[in-house]
Amino acid sequence: xxxxxxxxxxxxxxxxxxxxxxxxxxxxxxxxxxxxxxxxxxxxxxxxxxxxxxxxxxxxxxxxxxxxxxxxxxxxxxxxxxxxxxxxxxxxxxxxxxxxxxxxxxxxxxxxxxxxxxxxxxxxxxxxxxxxxxxxxxxxxxxxxxxxxxxxxxxxxxxxxxxxxxxxxxxxxxxxxxxxxxxxxxxxxxxxxxxxxxxxxxxxxxxxxxxxxxxxxxxxxxxxxxxxxxxxxxxxxxxxxxxxxxxxxxxxxxxxxxxxxxxxxxxxxxxxxxxxxxxxxxxxxxxxxxxxxxxxxxxxxxxxxxxxxxxxxxxxxxxxxxxxxxxxxxxxxxxxxxxxxxxxxxxxxxxxxxxxxxxxxxxxxxxxxxxxxxxxxxxxxxxxxxxxxxxxxxxxxxxxxxxxxxxxxxxxxxxxxxxxxxxxxxxxxxxxxxxxxxxxxxxxxxxxxxxxxxxxxxxxxxxxxxxxxxxxxxxxxxxxxxxxxxxxxxx
Amino acid sequence: xxxxxxxxxxxxxxxxxxxxxxxxxxxxxxxxxxxxxxxxxxxxxxxxxxxxxxxxxxxxxxxxxxxxxxxxxxxxxxxxxxxxxxxxxxxxxxxxxxxxxxxxxxxxxxxxxxxxxxxxxxxxxxxxxxxxxxxxxxxxxxxxxxxxxxxxxxxxxxxxxxxxxxxxxxxxxxxxxxxxxxxxxxxxxxxxxxxxxxxxxxxxxxxxxxxxxxxxxxxxxxxxxxxxxxxxxxxxxxxxxxxxxxxxxxxxxxxxxxxxxxxxxxxxxxxxxxxxxxxxxxxxxxxxxxxxxxxxxxxxxxxxxxxxxxxxxxxxxxxxxxxxxxxxxxxxxxxxxxxxxxxxxxxxx
Numbered sequence: 001x002x003x004x005x006x007x008x009x010x011x012x013x014x015x016x017x018x019x020x021x022x023x024x025x026x027x028x029x030x031x032x033x034x035x036x037x038x039x040x041x042x043x044x045x046x047x048x049x050x051x052x053x054x055x056x057x058x059x060x061x062x063x064x065x066x067x068x069x070x071x072x073x074x075x076x077x078x079x080x081x082x083x084x085x086x087x088x089x090x091x092x093x094x095x096x097x098x099x100x101x102x103x104x105x106x107x108x109x110x111x112x113x114x115x116x117x118x119x120x121x122x123x124x125x126x127x128x129x130x131x132x133x134x135x136x137x138x139x140x141x142x143x144x145x146x147x148x149x150x151x152x153x154x155x156x157x158x159x160x161x162x163x164x165x166x167x168x169x170x171x172x173x174x175x176x177x178x179x180x181x182x183x184x185x186x187x188x189x190x191x192x193x194x195x196x197x198x199x200x201x202x203x204x205x206x207x208x209x210x211x212x213x214x215x216x217x218x219x220x221x222x223x224x225x226x227x228x229x230x231x232x233x234x235x236x237x238x239x240x241x242x243x244x245x246x247x248x249x250x251x252x253x254x255x256x257x258x259x260x261x262x263x264x265x266x267x268x269x270x271x272x273x274x275x276x277x278x279x280x281x282x283x284x285x286x287x288x289x290x291x292x293x294x295x296x297x298x299x300x301x302x303x304x305x306x307x308x309x310x311x312x313x314x315x316x317x318x319x320x321x322x323x324x325x326x327x328x329x330x331x332x333x334x335x336x337x338x339x340x341x342x343x344x345x346x347x348x349x350x351x352x353x354x355x356x357x358x359x360x361x362x363x364x365x366x367x368x369x370x371x372x373x374x375x376x377x378x379x380x381x382x383x384x385x386x387x388x389x390x391x392x393x394x395x396x397x398x399x400x401x402x403x404x405x406x407x408x409x410x411x412x413x414x415x416x417x418x419x420x421x422x423x424x425x426x427x428x429x430x431x432x433x434x435x436x437x438x439x440x441x442x443x444x445x446x447x448x449x450x451x452x453x454x455x456x457x458x459x460x461x462x463x464x465x466x467x468x469x470x471x472x473x474x475x476x477x478x479x480x481x482x483x484x485x486x487x488x489x490x491x
Numbered sequence: 492x493x494x495x496x497x498x499x500x501x502x503x504x505x506x507x508x509x510x511x512x513x514x515x516x517x518x519x520x521x522x523x524x525x526x527x528x529x530x531x532x533x534x535x536x537x538x539x540x541x542x543x544x545x546x547x548x549x550x551x552x553x554x555x556x557x558x559x560x561x562x563x564x565x566x567x568x569x570x571x572x573x574x575x576x577x578x579x580x581x582x583x584x585x586x587x588x589x590x591x592x593x594x595x596x597x598x599x600x601x602x603x604x605x606x607x608x609x610x611x612x613x614x615x616x617x618x619x620x621x622x623x624x625x626x627x628x629x630x631x632x633x634x635x636x637x638x639x640x641x642x643x644x645x646x647x648x649x650x651x652x653x654x655x656x657x658x659x660x661x662x663x664x665x666x667x668x669x670x671x672x673x674x675x676x677x678x679x680x681x682x683x684x685x686x687x688x689x690x691x692x693x694x695x696x697x698x699x700x701x702x703x704x705x706x707x708x709x710x711x712x713x714x715x716x717x718x719x720x721x722x723x724x725x726x727x728x729x730x731x732x733x734x735x736x737x738x739x740x741x742x743x744x745x746x747x748x749x750x751x752x753x754x755x756x757x758x759x760x761x762x763x764x765x766x767x768x769x770x771x772x773x774x775x776x777x778x779x780x781x782x783x784x785x786x787x788x789x790x791x792x793x794x795x796x797x798x799x800x801x802x803x804x805x806x807x808x809x810x811x812x813x814x815x816x817x818x819x820x821x822x823x824x825x826x827x828x829x830x831x832x833x834x835x836x837x838x839x840x
Contacts, residue, residue: 008654008793012767013800019807021814022826023695029822038827039680039819044837078817487815 020490078484081477084388087153087402090164090381101409104470106154109408110140112471113150113401116478117141124149129376132396135383138376139398147396148485150478151387153379154403156339161381173287173333176326179279187238187275194220194237216244242274246281259309260288263325270318284325287332290341298343304352311360324360331355331367335374347373397485399478407477410463410470418458424451492717496741497531500715501538503741508546515547520572521714521725526558529566536570553577553618555589556604557597564611575616575645576605580632584625588649602639609640613838616643616684623649623658630668633685637676642683642838650783654794663801670809677813680820682834689824691806694772696825708778708788709738709753721745723753723788726779753788761791773799 022029117124124141132147138157142149153162174182194201198220206217219240227233246268254261264281271277288309294302308328315321331354340347350370357366384400391397402408428448435441492500508516518539520532532552539548550572559576567574579585582598591597608615617636621629629646636644648654666687673688709723716728721739738753739745757778764770774780775791784792813821823830 008656008797010761010763010791010793010796012764013769014766016768017804017807019695019811021692021695021807021810021821024698028826029817030826038823038833041680041682041837483817487817490811490815 078480078487080388080391080484081480082150082399082401082405084384084400086405086407087384087400088404088406089153089384089402090162091404092164103403103408104410104467104474106152106156106403108467108471109401109403109474110152112475113152113478114141116475117143117149117482119475120479120482122146122148122482130398132398133386133390135386135390135398136375137379137383137387137398142398146486146489146491148482149397150399150401150481151379151384152401152403153384157377157379158337159375159378159380159383162379173330173336174283176276176279176283179282180275183275183278183282187241190241191234191237194224198225210248212244212248216240216248239274242278246274246277249281259306259313260292262313263309266313266321267325270321280325283329283333287329287336290336291332296343297341297348301343301348301352304355308355308360327360327363331363334371337374337378340374340377347377391485391488394488397481397488399481401474401478407474408470410466418455421451421455421458425455492528492531492719494531494534496717496719497535499719499741501535501542503715503744504539505543506744508543513546515549516543517549517551519725520550520552521728524555524558525552526554526563529558529563532572533566533570536572540570549573551575554604555597556601556608557591559600559604559607561607564607568611573612574608575618575643576601576608576641577618577620578602578605578636578639579619579621579625580628581635584628584632587625588620588622605639605641613640614643614835615641616645617641618645618647620647620649621662622652623654623661626658626662626665629662629665630672633669633672637683642681644683644685646685646687648794648798650780650792650794654797656797659797659801662798663805666802666805670805674809674812677818677820677824678816682820682837687802688806688809691772691803692810692825695807695810708757709750713738715741723757724779726783757788759789761789764791764796769799769803772803775799 114124114126122143124143125139126141128139128142130137130139130142130149137151139149140152151157190201190205193204202217202220206213206220219236224233224236224240227236249264257265264284267280267284268277271280288305291297291301291305297305312321312324312328315324331351335341335347335351339345342348347370350373354363354367354370357363379400387396387398387400391399425448428444428451432441432444432448435444504516504518507513516539518535522528525532536550539546550570551574552567552572553575554577556576556578559574564574577589578598578601579588582596582602585598585601586596589597589601605615605617617639619632619636621632625632633644633646669685669687673685676683712724714722714725714728716722719741720728720737721741722728722733722736723738727733727736736753737746738750757776761775764773764775767773773795775795777795778788780795781790781792782788784794810821810825824834827833
C-alpha cells in the first residue's frame with residue numbers, strides 16, 4: 001500500500017471479493033419454490049387486522065407476493081429444521097403402556113427424505129459410511145460436493161447415550177460397583193419397609209414355596225425380632241435377604257444345568273460378599289440373556305458360546321476365572337443390541353470369531369474389527385451433537401433425523417366421524433333391539449355391517465391422508481434443511 | 492434569482508418539455524439554502540401547476556433546516572415538495588462543518604427542523620456528509636440519525652476535501668462498524684435505507700446501467716444557475732461562474748455543441764480504470780463527483796476509487812451474511828420491485 005501521506009490516485013483493483021448473494025443475472029430469490037413471505041412490521045400487521053379484507057387485498061396487489069393468511073408474523077429466515085433438540089433424544093424407554101402416538105414407519109420416512117434430496121437436484125450416495133470432520137456415521141444418503149446428507153436414527157442404530165435410563169434401572173453393561181450400589185440401596189429400602197410393617201413386607205416378598213422361602217420367612221418373623229441390637233438386626237436382615245435372593249433362583253435347582261447355569265452357581269461359590277454375588281450374577285445373566293437363544297443366534301454361534309462358557313467354568317484359578325468372566329460380560333454387553341444378535345448378521349458372525357480365538361486375553365485386540373463394525377452401524381448421541389456443531393460452523397451438513405422427532409407423529413385429528421353414518425348406525429342398532437325375530441335381526445345386522453364397512457373405508461382414507469400429510473411435511477422440512485445448508489455454504 | 496429569470500426558466504422548461512415530448516419533470520431546488528427564496532419556490536410550483544397540469548412534476552429540495560417551521564412545512568407539503576434535511580450527525584459532528592453565517596452552531600435548529608419534518612413526513616430523508624475529520628464517527632452518526640427518526644439516510648463523502656490514505660484506513664474501520672449496525676437493524680426487521688450500503692448492493696442486484704442511462708449530464712439533466720445560465724449539474728453552479736461548462740441559457744436555450752461536448756466528455760471511458768474488478772459497480776461515472784474531486788469531468792476521482800474499494804467488499808460481505816440467513820427483509824428489499832412502496836406505506840402508518 002502506498003505511503004499514508006502519498007497523494008491518492010486511481011488504481012484498478014485486480015481481484016475483488018466475489019459476493020454470493022444473487023445478482024441481477026441469477027434467479028430472483030422471490031421466484032424460488034419456497035418464496036419468502038413479506039416480513040410485515042407489527043404496525044402493518046395490526047393495521048391489516050383492523051382494515052380487514054380490503055386492506056389485505058390492496059397489499060396483495062402491491063406486493064406481488066404472498067400475503068400472510070393470518071396476522072401473526074412468520075419466522076421467515078432460514079434456520080436448521082433439524083437441531084438435536086428436535087430429535088427427542090436421549091429417550092427414556094417405556095416398558096409398557098398405551099396411548100403412545102402413531103408414527104410414520106422408518107421405511108416410508110426414508111423414502112420421502114430421499115425424495116426431498118432428489119427434488120432439490122442433488123445426486124446422493126445411499127447407505128454409505130461417511131467419515132467427515134472426526135465423526136463416522138452410517139449415512140442414509142450423502143452428497144460429497146455439498147457435504148450434505150442425513151442419518152435416519154431409530155432403534156436400529158441407537159448408539160451410546162441415545163437411551164436414558166432411570167437411575168433405578170439396571171441396564172446391561174453396568175459396572176460391578178454400580179450394580180452393588182444398586183443392590184445396597186435396594187436392601188436399605190427393604191429394611192425400612194420391614195421396619196415399618198414386618199407383616200406386610202413378608203406377604204409382599206414371600207409368595208412361593210421353597211426351602212429358601214421358608215428360611216427367609218422364619219428369619220423375618222422369628223429370628224430378627226429377637227435381636228435387640230438394631231445394627232445387628234439389620235446385618236442379620238441383609239444376610240437373610242441376600243441368601244434368599246441368591247439361592248431361591250431356579251438355577252440352583254436345575255438337575256441338568258447348562259454351562260451358563262453352572263457358571264451362575266460358581267459365582268455364589270467363588271465370590272464371598274453376598275452383594276458382590278448378587279451383582280455379578282445379575283450382570284452375567286443380563287449379558288448372556290440375548291445370546292442364550294439357539295433358535296435366534298443359530299447353531300454355530302450357540303456352539304462357540306457354549307464352548308466359551310465351558311472354558312470359564314473349567315478355569316480353576318479363581319482370579320483367572322473372574323477375569324475371563326468379566327471379559328465375556330464386557331464383550332457381550334458391548335454387542336447387546338438386539339437386532340445384531342441374529343443368525344447371519346455380520347456383527348454376530350464377527351463376535352463368534354472373536355469368541356473362537358484361543359487366547360481370550362488378547363480378545364481386545366481381536367475385537368477391534370468387531371467394535372469398528374458396531375461403530376459403523378450405530379450413531380451415538382455425542383455424534384449427533386457433533387453433527388450439529390459442524391453444521392453451525394458450516395463444515396458439513398448431516399441432518400440427524402430421528403424417528404422420535406415430533407414431526408413423525410401422525411395426527412389423526414381427533415377422529416372425525418361422518419354424522420350421517422353414525423346416525424344410520426344408531427338407527428340400525430335401535431331397529432335390531434326392537435326386532436321381533438332372528439331373521440329380522442340377521443338382516444339388520446347385515447345392513448349394519450355394510451354401514452360399518454363404509455365407515456372403516458372412509459376412516460382409512462382419512463388415516464391415509466393424515467399419514468401422507470405427515471410424510472410430506474417431513475419431506476418439506478428436509479428440503480428446507482437442504483436450502484439452509486446450501487445457504488450456509490454460500491450457494 | 493430574479494423574478495425575470497424565474498419566469499424565463501419556467502418558459503424554458505415548458506418549451507424543452509414540449510420539444511422532447513416529456514411526460515414527467517423532476518425539479519430540484521438547490522442552494523446555498525433554497526428556503527431563503529421560498530417565495531420563488533412557491534411561485535414556481537404554483538405557476539407550473541397552472542401551466543403544466545398535463546405533466547407529472549416531482550419537486551425536491553435539500554435544506555439545512557434553519558428556516559423550517561411548522562407553517563412552512565405545511566406549505567411545502569401542500570405543494571408536494573419533498574424536502575430532505577442536511578444533518579451530519581450529533582451536534583458535535585454536525586457543527587464542525589456547518590456553522591451559521593455568523594459562526595454560530597446550526598445543530599440545534601437542524602434538530603428542531605428534523606422533528607418538524609419527520610412529523611409531517613416520516614419518510615423524510617437526511618443527507619449526511621462525511622469528512623476526513625468526522626469519518627471515525629460514521630456509525631454513531633448513522634445511529635443518531637436513525638434514533639432521531641430518519642429512515643432514509645443518504646450518506647456521502649465530502650469529495651472536495653483532501654482525503655489521505657490514513658483517512659481511508661479510519662474510514663474502513665468506520666465502515667465495518669456501520670456494517671454491524673446495518674446488519675443488526677436488518678435483523679431487527681427495521682425498514683430503512685442507507686445509501687452507502689443499499690446503493691452498492693443495488694449495483695449487483697439491479698440491471699446494470701449503461702453510461703447512457705445514467706444521469707446523462709447536460710442533456711437529460713441540467714441545472715439553472717441564479718443568472719439563468721445552464722450547467723450540466725449543480726456542482727458546476729458556483730459563485731465564480733464556470734463559462735467553460737456553460738451549456739446554454741434560459742433565454743436562448745441550449746448551446747448544442749457545448750452540450751454534446753460535455754456529454755461526450757462525461758461518458759468517455761476512463762482508461763485509468765481499465766481492468767478494474769469493480770468497474771461495473773463503481774460510481775466513477777458521476778461527473779459531478781469527478782469534477783469536485785479532480786477539477787475535470789474526464790478523470791475518475793481517486794477518492795471514489797479508494798472509497799469503492801474499501802466499501803464494496805464490506806457491503807458485499809454484509810449482504811452475503813444476510814443472504815445466508817435468507818432474511819426475508821433483505822430479499823424483499825433488494826429483489827422485490829414493490830418494496831419501496833410497501834416500505835413507504837409501513838413507515839407512514
